[in-house]
Amino acid sequence: MTRLAMGRNGFTPLRNRGPLLITALGLLVALAGIAALGAGATGVPFARVVSIVTGIVTGHSSASTGEALIILQVRLPRLLLGLLIGAALSSSGALMQGLFRNPLADPGLVGVSAGAALAAAVTIVVGDTLLAPVIGPLPFSALPVGAFAGGLITTLGLYLVATRQGRTSIAVMLLAGVAFGALSGALMGFLAYLSDDRQLRDLSFWSLGSLSGATWTKVAVAAPLILPVLLLTPFLARGLNALALGEAEAFHLGVPVQRVKAVAILLVAVAVGASVACAGMIGFVGIVVPHILRLTAGPDHRMLLPASALLGAALLVSADTVARTVAAPAELPIGILTAAFGAPFFLWLLLRRQGGIVL
Amino acid sequence: MLLARPLARPLARTLSRRALIVGPAALLVAHRAMAAASARRIVSVGGAVTEIVYRLRLDAEIVGVDSTSLYPPEALGTKANVGYVRALGAEGVLSLAPSLVLALEGAGPPDALRLIEQAGVPVVRVPDQPSAAGIVARVTVIAQALDVPERGAALTREIEEAFAQLAQAKARVTRPARALFVLSLQNGRPLVGGQGTTADAILALAGATNAASSLNGWKPMSDEGLIAAAPEAIVMMDQGPGGAAQDPFAFPAFAATPAAGTRRLVVMDSLYLLGFGPRTPAAARDLMAALHPDQIGKAGQP
Numbered sequence: 001m002t003r004l005a006m007g008r009n010g011f012t013p014l015r016n017r018g019p020l021l022i023t024a025l026g027l028l029v030a031l032a033g034i035a036a037l038g039a040g041a042t043g044v045p046f047a048r049v050v051s052i053v054t055g056i057v058t059g060h061s062s063a064s065t066g067e068a069l070i071i072l073q074v075r076l077p078r079l080l081l082g083l084l085i086g087a088a089l090s091s092s093g094a095l096m097q098g099l100f101r102n103p104l105a106d107p108g109l110v111g112v113s114a115g116a117a118l119a120a121a122v123t124i125v126v127g128d129t130l131l132a133p134v135i136g137p138l139p140f141s142a143l144p145v146g147a148f149a150g151g152l153i154t155t156l157g158l159y160l161v162a163t164r165q166g167r168t169s170i171a172v173m174l175l176a177g178v179a180f181g182a183l184s185g186a187l188m189g190f191l192a193y194l195s196d197d198r199q200l201r202d203l204s205f206w207s208l209g210s211l212s213g214a215t216w217t218k219v220a221v222a223a224p225l226i227l228p229v230l231l232l233t234p235f236l237a238r239g240l241n242a243l244a245l246g247e248a249e250a251f252h253l254g255v256p257v258q259r260v261k262a263v264a265i266l267l268v269a270v271a272v273g274a275s276v277a278c279a280g281m282i283g284f285v286g287i288v289v290p291h292i293l294r295l296t297a298g299p300d301h302r303m304l305l306p307a308s309a310l311l312g313a314a315l316l317v318s319a320d321t322v323a324r325t326v327a328a329p330a331e332l333p334i335g336i337l338t339a340a341f342g343a344p345f346f347l348w349l350l351l352r353r354q355g356g357i358v359l
Numbered sequence: 360m361l362l363a364r365p366l367a368r369p370l371a372r373t374l375s376r377r378a379l380i381v382g383p384a385a386l387l388v389a390h391r392a393m394a395a396a397s398a399r400r401i402v403s404v405g406g407a408v409t410e411i412v413y414r415l416r417l418d419a420e421i422v423g424v425d426s427t428s429l430y431p432p433e434a435l436g437t438k439a440n441v442g443y444v445r446a447l448g449a450e451g452v453l454s455l456a457p458s459l460v461l462a463l464e465g466a467g468p469p470d471a472l473r474l475i476e477q478a479g480v481p482v483v484r485v486p487d488q489p490s491a492a493g494i495v496a497r498v499t500v501i502a503q504a505l506d507v508p509e510r511g512a513a514l515t516r517e518i519e520e521a522f523a524q525l526a527q528a529k530a531r532v533t534r535p536a537r538a539l540f541v542l543s544l545q546n547g548r549p550l551v552g553g554q555g556t557t558a559d560a561i562l563a564l565a566g567a568t569n570a571a572s573s574l575n576g577w578k579p580m581s582d583e584g585l586i587a588a589a590p591e592a593i594v595m596m597d598q599g600p601g602g603a604a605q606d607p608f609a610f611p612a613f614a615a616t617p618a619a620g621t622r623r624l625v626v627m628d629s630l631y632l633l634g635f636g637p638r639t640p641a642a643a644r645d646l647m648a649a650l651h652p653d654q655i656g657k658a659g660q661p
Binding site: 074 | 439455456465469470473578
């Protein structure tokens with residue numbers, strides 16, 4: 001940051017390569033999406049894929065054939081869910097790293113992942129016995145609902161703990177989040193102890209994360225939660241840029257610091273809660289994608305936030321495409337691949353920039 | 360390599376098909392003709408399910424199995440592997456163009472199975488009860504789904520007879536052995552099978568007493584609990600984490616049990632012992648003979 005000349009809001013105006021980067025990332029997302037639709041365990045000729053997809057747009061799709069079903073009911077919802085979750089996780093990561101002014105911050109820091117994981121574990125272990133009469137008649141499974149609610153409630157709780165007289169202490173929230181993480185770890189250990197063989201396996205697969213259960217229902221649930229977050233996030237860019245200078249400085253620059261904090265935390269809780277609820281725990285994307293962009297394009301949030309959303313979407317969709325084709329007809333857990341894709345690239349970037357690291 | 364394969368494979372498939380047949384319409388017709396010629400295409404999910412389909416002599420119709428289908432050994436060697444029983448992918452299974460999916464209860468994730476059903480492929484859930492009646496129910500469900508009720512009835516008769524012989528042998532066990540089933544032994548910490556586990560069920564079938572019957576499910580057991588349980592024999596798997604590679608009696612707590620005095624350690628194949636398929640009466644018989652060598656001789660085996 002010190003290497004940039006400070007402008008009125010702490011930053012120079014966007015350089016010309018901003019729009020260029022966004023366009024390039026947009027193309028990357030498009031390419032990843034096309035590859036995701038075209039590749040899979042079933043060999044569908046690419047011309048068929050195109051005609052099936054254009055068929056939906058024009059309303060002339062013949063969903064009766066097996067190929068159309070695979071494209072429309074399996075690959076397309078999976079692609080959309082991957083785009084949404086990848087964008088949600090990495091722009092949440094960028095928000096958290098900006099808000100906490102710490103490059104190690106990840107979207108789980110506000111307790112949302114731990115709360116969602118704990119609620120999911122509770123749902124898995126006692127769901128069969130205690131919750132069945134309540135949720136049995138509902139058309140959806142209790143796990144995503146429980147996970148989402150658990151994430152939101154935890155974040156709200158931590159926010160209230162950290163807020164005194166209308167002022168939220170980010171440091172208190174961070175420490176309370178760490179404490180809650182330890183507590184939820186202990187409770188999850190206890191639930192694992194109580195659970196039977198099958199529940200234990202469900203728990204471990206859920207914690208690996210997967211887009212394998214992607215359906216249109218999940219897209220329909222996740223989209224109204226994640227899309228507004230993605231649209232609202234860029235409005236926080238100026239505030240986060242100013243916060244990089246320090247809270248007092250940002251306040252004197254006319255930034256409504258408290259509102260920026262509250263809104264950022266709320267957006268992250270909703271986006272990450274929805275992601276975890278739909279696909280389990282997918283690590284790595286949220287913490288590393290913003291770093292990759294900061295290393296290549298600088299720390300300006302006006303670029304960082306939308307670029308993170310795009311790169312995260314492209315990364316997760318690519319990882320998922322590999323996850324479901326490399327061992328076809330079996331599937332690999334996606335968390336293995338997000339790390340396998342991203343980590344070497346990230347390390348290479350770090351080593352290349354050694355001596356001049358901008359965090 | 361990791362990156363090259365997924366891109367290269369579908370592309371190669373697409374190109375070769377295009378070279379053979381011109382146009383997607385012709386491709387679909389060819390696809391259907393192929394499907395009609397080879398009749399049923401079964402995807403079998405779950406070790407015991409695959410074993411039963413093989414015993415019903417319908418293995419030629421299996422096109423895919425899951426990664427727990429370890430018996431007969433050629434199953435995973437010759438059929439496509441659709442992955443772990445609880446982590447299936449809808450497209451992966453559908454890519455085998457199955458006409459029937461036989462899934463052990465608990466296979467999933469549920470959404471993937473639902474998508475397979477939506478694609479018009481019937482999914483038959485095979486019940487999962489670790490008991491003699493449960494095995495018979497499994498065979499009956501599978502034989503009905505595969506439309507071979509006579510073969511199914513013959514197999515269930517065979518299994519019921521084997522269980523009847525097992526019960527006769529069990530009657531000769533005058534003093535049941537106290538046995539402890541150790542699933543894994545990591546860092547000397549045993550994970551044992553308590554009540555409600557398949558281990559508990561097979562020990563009961565073998566005429567033994569489960570030394571861990573105070574526990575529910577698979578639980579880690581403390582050193583003191585182990586000594587208090589006083590097992591006369593330890594049963595372990597021959598593979599998996601902390602399997603037979605380790606000598607349990609090397610650990611002080613195990614060394615303090617009656618089992619250590621006689622060094623009674625029984626090591627068996629996991630699917631054979633815990634799979635609850637057609638081989639279970641034989642597995643229970645073997646376990647019974649190993650646990651009660653003075654009461655049940657190997658010679659008494661049918």
